[in-house]
Amino acid sequence: MDSKSVECLLESSGGAHFSGFHLDDIEPRNKENGQSTTSTTGHFHKQPFVIGVAGGAASGKTTVCDMIIEQLHDQRVVLVNQTSFYHSLSEEELMHVHEYNFDHPDAFDTEQLLSCLDDLKNWKSVDVQNYDFKTHRSISPARKVNPSDVIILEGILVFHDPRIRESMNMKIFVDSDADVCLARRIQRDTVEMGRDIKTIIDQYSKFVKPAFDDFILPTKKYADVIIPRGGDNHVAIDLIVQHIRTKLGQHDLCKIYPNFSVIHSTFQIRGMHTLIRDTHTTTHDFIFYADRLIRLVVEHGLGHLPFKEKQVITPTGSVYTGVDFCKRLCGVSVIRSGESMENALRACCKGIKIGKILIHREGDNGQQLIYHNLPSDIAERHVLLLDPILGTGNSAVQAISLLMSKGVQEANIIFLNLISAPQGVHVVCKKFPRLTIVTSEIESGLNEEFRVIPGMGEFGDRYFGTDAC
Ligand SMILES: Nc1ncnc2c1ncn2[C@@H]1O[C@H](COP(=O)(O)OP(=O)(O)O)[C@@H](O)[C@H]1O
Ligand SMILES: Nc1ccn([C@@H]2O[C@H](COP(=O)(O)O)[C@@H](O)[C@H]2O)c(=O)n1
Ligand SMILES: [Mg+2]
DSSP: OOSSOHHHHHHHTTTOOOOOOOOTTOOOHHHHHTOOOBOTTSSOBOOOEEEEEEESTTSSHHHHHHHHHHHTTTSOEEEEEGGGGBOOOOHHHHHTGGGOOTTSGGGBOHHHHHHHHHHHHTTOOEEEEEEETTTTEEEEEEEEEOOOSEEEEEOTTTTTSHHHHHTOSEEEEEEOOHHHHHHHHHHHHHHTTOOOHHHHHHHIIIIIHHHIIIIIGGGGGGOSEEEETGGGOHHHHHHHHHHHHHHHOSTHHHHHOTTEEEOOOOHHHHHHHHHHHOTTOOHHHHHHHHHHHHHHHHHHHHTTSOOEEEEEEOTTSOEEEEEEOOOSEEEEEEETGGGGGHHHHHHHSTTOEEEEEEEEEOTTSOOEEEEEEOOTTGGGSEEEEEOSEESSSHHHHHHHHHHHHTTOOGGGEEEEOSEEOHHHHHHHHHHOTTSEEEESEEOSEEOTTOOEESOOSOHHHHHHTOTTO
16 A cells, blocks of 8 residues: 555545546447437437347247347347237127137237337337237236347237338248148147137138238248248357347457457346346345355456466376466455455455555546555466446556556456446457456446446445445
């Protein structure tokens, strides 16, 4: 530490951690992408990526969508089904249900579907009806659908109305053999809907097949991608997922910067993120799930350390060829929120030395004071820099510059955080191309106040329970 102890400084800074920022190179994400924006919540958002999936009944549309969503499990994806927009049948129509054409465009409330899509595109939540194929009516409760980076709209006639079609960024047509569709439909309608075969065949020849020829097949020409054999076509689905990832631009960061690493996402990890991002989560739960995620990031980060081969003899007398841990390590936490990551590092690396850096913005002129308390031999060590949130990248740049001024090699720094805003990744990776960043999720961007969106609020306050003070 230069002059005062870190504890004194913490007291004098009133516990707040100011991560001062400069406006150079940083713009809210929507501007960066040049896309139109909506600011219903006062925040900037980029437009969601809308995918339409059309095709005949029982062609495998839902199956294809489920496979895409499964592969995009690390993204925020919502599925909206056109069947939710079927008009409920009146008593009169129910009495003559066998005369009702469920495959005609008029069977759907297209205006309602358009308004829903419009809300989602404007980053507003919507209530979508659940449709019951047995009673031919909407049933309560409605499903609340939250806006998302990717919206998939699926249904036999989603390419029919030009207004819906034009709102799509990508159009997929699932093209399965008519016999296969009929066989699947018979199976589905008998098993799931309790219908008899005669009714199914009558409906098929009277309405389903003619509507396919008159309304559905003519929309195939609007598709950007046609998937023969539906869900059996794994190659097509893989290519579509890759394309969506490229369009989202998020995983491009890993391609642009080979030293930027995002831990492999699973539904467990998404679940932990859901909890710690939820504003209603208690401090107790926040700490529990943040700790779980931090541990994963730390373990992943340690995997980037160099190693030496080491052979040991097992209790069976065999030789096991393994590796030896890197010994000359230290952690450096950015006060205060980075201190939340120290326990996980100590739990993984017995007896590890941990230094501290405090970045304090002085006044409004963006000038920063940096205080530190670092191991004297830090220049000979690999450093794990700890700060849960990478936002603008300015604090990180300050901290890394300080470490390098103390003789730490750029390539010997591993920066561990829970969430990274793309802007911060660009700033840090461009300035320090030899350093490694490890994170657990990439954020949408920064809002006009340079806060990370969707983010998780003031991490230090939530973790140390000072948010209610
Ligand atoms: N590739 C496939 N192999 C076997 N069964 C499938 C396949 N794709 C879909 N199915 C089954 O066929 C039925 C219709 O599929 P679904 O994806 O719901 O079609 P759609 O949404 O186009 O009506 C479902 O019961 C589903 O399980
Ligand atoms: N009450 C209803 C409503 C619709 N259908 C049939 O469903 C098909 C569309 O659903 P997909 O999942 O296959 O896209 C369509 O062919 C309608 O005939 C129905 O049978 N009963
Ligand atoms: Mg379906």
